Amino acid sequence: MKHIFKTATIALSALLVVTSCAKWEEQNTDRFGVTDKMLEADYNNIGAYYPQILQSVYFNFGDYAWEFQLNENLTADTWVGYCGNASLFANNINCTTYAMLDGWIGNLWNISYNYVMAPIFNSIQPQTDNDEYYYFYAPALIAKVMTMSQVVNAYGPAIYSAYGADATVNTYDSVEDAYKQFFVDLDTAIANLDRFIKENPDSKPFKNFDEWCDGDFTKWIRLANTIRLRLAMHIVKADPATARAQAEKAISNSYGVLEGSEVVAEHGASWKHPLYTLVAWTDCFAGAVITSYMSGYNDPRAKKYFTAATDERAAAANVDYVGVRMGIPVIDGKDTKGEYMGYSVPANGHEDPYTLCSAAEAYFLRAEGVLRGWNMGGLSAREYYQAGVMASFTALGVKGAEDYLASDATMADYKDFANPANDIAAVSDVTPKWDESLSNEKKLEKIIVQKYIAIYPDGEEAWTEMRRTGYPKIYPILVNNSNGVLKDNDIVRRMPYHEGLKANDPTGYASAVSKLGGADNAATRLWWDKDTPNF
Numbered sequence: 001m002k003h004i005f006k007t008a009t010i011a012l013s014a015l016l017v018v019t020s021c022a023k024w025e026e027q028n029t030d031r032f033g034v035t036d037k038m039l040e041a042d043y044n045n046i047g048a049y050y051p052q053i054l055q056s057v058y059f060n061f062g063d064y065a066w067e068f069q070l071n072e073n074l075t076a077d078t079w080v081g082y083c084g085n086a087s088l089f090a091n092n093i094n095c096t097t098y099a100m101l102d103g104w105i106g107n108l109w110n111i112s113y114n115y116v117m118a119p120i121f122n123s124i125q126p127q128t129d130n131d132e133y134y135y136f137y138a139p140a141l142i143a144k145v146m147t148m149s150q151v152v153n154a155y156g157p158a159i160y161s162a163y164g165a166d167a168t169v170n171t172y173d174s175v176e177d178a179y180k181q182f183f184v185d186l187d188t189a190i191a192n193l194d195r196f197i198k199e200n201p202d203s204k205p206f207k208n209f210d211e212w213c214d215g216d217f218t219k220w221i222r223l224a225n226t227i228r229l230r231l232a233m234h235i236v237k238a239d240p241a242t243a244r245a246q247a248e249k250a251i252s253n254s255y256g257v258l259e260g261s262e263v264v265a266e267h268g269a270s271w272k273h274p275l276y277t278l279v280a281w282t283d284c285f286a287g288a289v290i291t292s293y294m295s296g297y298n299d300p301r302a303k304k305y306f307t308a309a310t311d312e313r314a315a316a317a318n319v320d321y322v323g324v325r326m327g328i329p330v331i332d333g334k335d336t337k338g339e340y341m342g343y344s345v346p347a348n349g350h351e352d353p354y355t356l357c358s359a360a361e362a363y364f365l366r367a368e369g370v371l372r373g374w375n376m377g378g379l380s381a382r383e384y385y386q387a388g389v390m391a392s393f394t395a396l397g398v399k400g401a402e403d404y405l406a407s408d409a410t411m412a413d414y415k416d417f418a419n420p421a422n423d424i425a426a427v428s429d430v431t432p433k434w435d436e437s438l439s440n441e442k443k444l445e446k447i448i449v450q451k452y453i454a455i456y457p458d459g460e461e462a463w464t465e466m467r468r469t470g471y472p473k474i475y476p477i478l479v480n481n482s483n484g485v486l487k488d489n490d491i492v493r494r495m496p497y498h499e500g501l502k503a504n505d506p507t508g509y510a511s512a513v514s515k516l517g518g519a520d521n522a523a524t525r526l527w528w529d530k531d532t533p534n535f
Helices: 002-008 024-032 050-056 062-073 107-128 131-155 175-199 217-234 240-252 274-280 288-296 312-316 359-371 381-396 401-405 440-454 459-469 499-504 506-516
Strands: 263-266 354-358
Touching: 050 107, 050 131, 062 107, 062 274, 062 459, 107 131, 131 175, 131 217, 131 459, 175 217, 217 240, 217 354, 217 359, 217 459, 240 359, 288 440, 354 359, 354 381, 359 381, 359 440, 381 401, 381 440, 440 459, 499 506
Parallel strands: none
Antiparallel strands: 263 354
């Protein structure tokens, strides 16, 4: 894909936060057609900035799918086995083979600051500091926490609590301090929304700008509580007391977390699903890991996620869904994707929504919380686990959850019909059926595997959970171009800071590395990523 080659050869700008965002408003206008007239009435003076902010949390602009490809698809999506790459990007020396290509790894950092943090700080926050528009700041805070938790989980220390405080100094939060501020910001957002709901129970002033919750502030609070629960679980090994307190706070809030089959998804008028575009470019296949789990389980959700394989060899072997392994070798130094054109690809339609958070995820988080002895609302781990599976089925419009939950099936072995040297036996033996006699560790693996399936294609969150828990178990990499930083059986623990950051902000960079607690490479574990047992 020509966009990738172009981006890979040009180091991304490292001018940060206040200094890097001078043109954000011009970009906003170009991409969304915001005019001066629109800004004159019906909250447009504030709300008109939101389409860019909300679509930038995962940077899902359809016309800019190559940036999503760098942010997530050729990094986290591939590292967790959601997607597979068979294209010869940078002569196969790229993130999919553990080479942290500088032109790729900096994209998430720059996009998050330029398209989320900058407009919130420069345009949303100044207009909502006064009491008149306090409630319009709450969605921005929630989006900011969602965006920057991805950044912190990907890189480590980042500019957050002191963002914009001094244009000449970039002050980095440690991962621990960033998480503390995430919880504070969620407190503020929830309090503001709760106040507005009580004072204006039938009003939806945000509806015209809301591409996530259709102006429903109660759903925004449930989203915020679910994000609080998600972040609490991230830190369970690093700070178990805070993790429990924040998780129970999310559950005890009067609005609760997402429940039933609720989803929060990007679905705006200018929306285009990025995976649809990547498939059209023939740059994205289904991943071998997720298709092995779903094929082994005979999971009926697979038809919603992926196209059935058309490869004659797969048909002869009675395999409906087959993906591509991570870091496959190239054939004779040539692009290998032609060998896989009959394999499964993401089945997303052009205008399909992109799920950001769901009740299914909340149920799985609650199931894990019960295993840990937390008060998650009164049900058992089994009941929350089963509710998570059923919520996922219902949200996708798929039947058969009851039979699925009674299944003793296991992950399928992987067969690569294009290159049998890539074949590998299944690496997990957990089943969809709950077994109360199992250890908490084995129950946790069940929970995380089902969460992994349910939250597809959110590779960023799946990558965080894989690092935190060790699940789901995935296939080892085939080609390792990390120059010894990572072993073949290792997973990427973080993305290094990009070179432009080091060059343009050396003081900030040095501060960030000092708070990282290890070398600035892909093997260093973050604060919450402890090499300790789950229980």
